[in-house]
Amino acid sequence: MFKLIGIVVGYFLFGFWGGLSGFFIGSFFDRMRAYGTGGMNPLHNALRQAVFLETVFISMGKLAKADGHVSQDEIDHVEQFMQKLGMSAEHRLRAIALFKQGADAAFDITPTYARFMSVCGHTRNLKDVLLVYLIVMALADGHFHPAEEALLIDIAARLGYDQASFRQMMDMVLNQGRFAGQQVDHAAALDDAYKALGVSKDSTDAEIKRAYRKLMSQYHPDKLIGQGMPEDMVAMATEQAKEIQVAYDLIKKSRNI
Structure with a gap:
């Protein structure tokens, strides 16, 4: 009611x-x-959810146009994104309008991120997930254009990440994507598995377990919802967690841990 x-x-x-x-x-x-x-305070949480979604779609538009051309692959990626959210036709129109707003070359994202940080800035998980979504978006057309990288570095800085932290996250996302929707059991993928967790072959078992638990905590549904992520978007975060799980399982198998 x-x-x-x-x-x-x-x-x-x-x-x-x-x-x-x-x-x-x-x-x-x-x-x-x-x-x-x-x-939680329902008013505050609802505001965070609205601001998070607004920032996502505006940023996706800005990122898609960063190289001067919005590709069909990028459009398809956003369409799939909206489908996963289960948006109504009316809400889809609003999301598309935000995407187009961000894609306008004259649009300045500074106020968007100022608002995001004022509402969501203390929620580390939301900042992580937002940046992960945008990295995945940048790779939607199979190319990582220098202009897209420059924009992502700028956005990361607005979210409080230095270049080293951003590049580590980008490397992890790139390698996590190689474990999407599959069970990998061949040794050739082991290097990618370590990179997906942000560790190396020289890391101890304890360090690897710690990195794995930290990443899984980052995508934990209850934590994300508690910080203000819309419930419909949790399924997308869960997909990312599955990729991390596959990578970790491969490492465990190779180390017998």
Whole structure:
């Protein structure tokens, strides 16, 4: 009941993002009515969810146009992204509008990231996941253009990462992607598995386990939702966690740990 009321009132007052926020706020109160009080501040969490989504789509547009041309592969990637979110036709139109806004060469992302940092800046996991999504987006067309890299470095800096931290994350994401949707058991992939976890062959078993647990914690559904990630996007984070799991399983097998 509260969910429906929140959507209607939020959309009437504030448009798409108001409706989205109303959905999450209403969902919270529906759960609270069913299970009792307690938990996170619904207003703050709903705001974080709205700001996170807005930043994602604006950034994807900016990144897609960074090399001067929005490719069909990049468009397809965004389409698949929206499908995974289960967006309604109306919400898809709003997301596309944000994507186009970001793709406008004259658009300045400074206010977007200032707002993101003011609302989500203290949530390390949301910053990590946002940057991971954008790295994956940059690789959607199979090429990593220098202009895309420069923009990602700039965005990473806005999120509080230095170039060394960004490049380590990029290397990990590149190698994690090689373990998507498959069980890898051949030795040729072992180097990639170490890189996917941000460790090396010289790392101890304890260091590897620590790196693995840290990454899995980063993508833990409850933690992400608690920090403000929309529930529909958790499934996408779970896909990333599966890639990490496959890489770790390969390392475990090679070390008998």
